Amino acid sequence: MADALVIFKPDSAYRLAARAGIWGWLSSEREWRIESLEWFQPSKQLIEDHYDFLQGRPFFPWLVDFMTALPVVVGRITADPQGLGLMRYDLGETQIAKSRPGSLRERYRIYGGLNCLHLSDAPEAGAAEVKRWSEFLQLDQLKARLDDSSEKPDHTYHLRSLATQVASGIHVDSASKMMRELIAEETDLEGEKLEALWRITLGALS
Numbered sequence: 001m002a003d004a005l006v007i008f009k010p011d012s013a014y015r016l017a018a019r020a021g022i023w024g025w026l027s028s029e030r031e032w033r034i035e036s037l038e039w040f041q042p043s044k045q046l047i048e049d050h051y052d053f054l055q056g057r058p059f060f061p062w063l064v065d066f067m068t069a070l071p072v073v074v075g076r077i078t079a080d081p082q083g084l085g086l087m088r089y090d091l092g093e094t095q096i097a098k099s100r101p102g103s104l105r106e107r108y109r110i111y112g113g114l115n116c117l118h119l120s121d122a123p124e125a126g127a128a129e130v131k132r133w134s135e136f137l138q139l140d141q142l143k144a145r146l147d148d149s150s151e152k153p154d155h156t157y158h159l160r161s162l163a164t165q166v167a168s169g170i171h172v173d174s175a176s177k178m179m180r181e182l183i184a185e186e187t188d189l190e191g192e193k194l195e196a197l198w199r200i201t202l203g204a205l206s
């Protein structure tokens with residue numbers, strides 16, 4: 001059995017319909033088991049280490065802000081290597097334009113690095129990530145409870161369309177204003193936390 005680390009990134013932890021959809025898939029435990037799940041806000045150092053292979057890429061400062069701005073849902077999964085491969089298949093490709101139709105990322109991600117879920121990509125990576133994160137979390141208890149349905153609307157496709165406009169410099173003001181309203185409808189965050197979700201969403205488009 002291999003260990004793998006799973007993280008609901010802020011764009012799925014707080015967009016409640018997306019979270020419910022992804023949780024519905026994860027909690028099916030088809031060829032894997034959920035060993036732990038909890039809310040946790042990673043430090044900058046932890047994220048810089050977790051993504052050290054991306055240091056120096058232009059989006060790296062945004063990625064660190066994205067992953068540290070708010071608490072996220074972190075868990076440990078066990079699966080055999082084939083089961084982990086199936087999970088990565090269900091998740092879909094990293095780049096939005098290449099995400100397999102019907103995959104979680106094709107279904108719920110908005111744009112660029114706003115791709116909903118982290119999942120260790122192989123048993124070796126899973127072992128290293130679980131070791132690193134277990135210095136900060138126990139990774140042995142189901143402490144977070146997620147719902148598999150939500151009353152909140154799912155604006156993914158509309159948000160994706162508007163995000164493409166903003167990123168291309170087209171109707172930037174009106175498209176980003178509309179995105180902000182749609183994000184606010186999808187989440188129950190308010191005040192500073194809603195501002196943080198908006199900042200990291202907009203940051204992905206530049």
Ligand code: DAT
Nearest residue numbers: 054059063093094112113115117118119121
């Ligand atoms: P994955 O999350 O599919 O395992 P990865 O490990 O190659 O992908 O990259 C880690 C994260 O870095 C990815 O989930 C989002 C971010 N990222 C990668 N390439 C990016 C890009 N071109 N623009 C913005 N974010 C990117």
Ligand code: MG
Nearest residue numbers: 118119120121
């Ligand atoms: Mg990866």
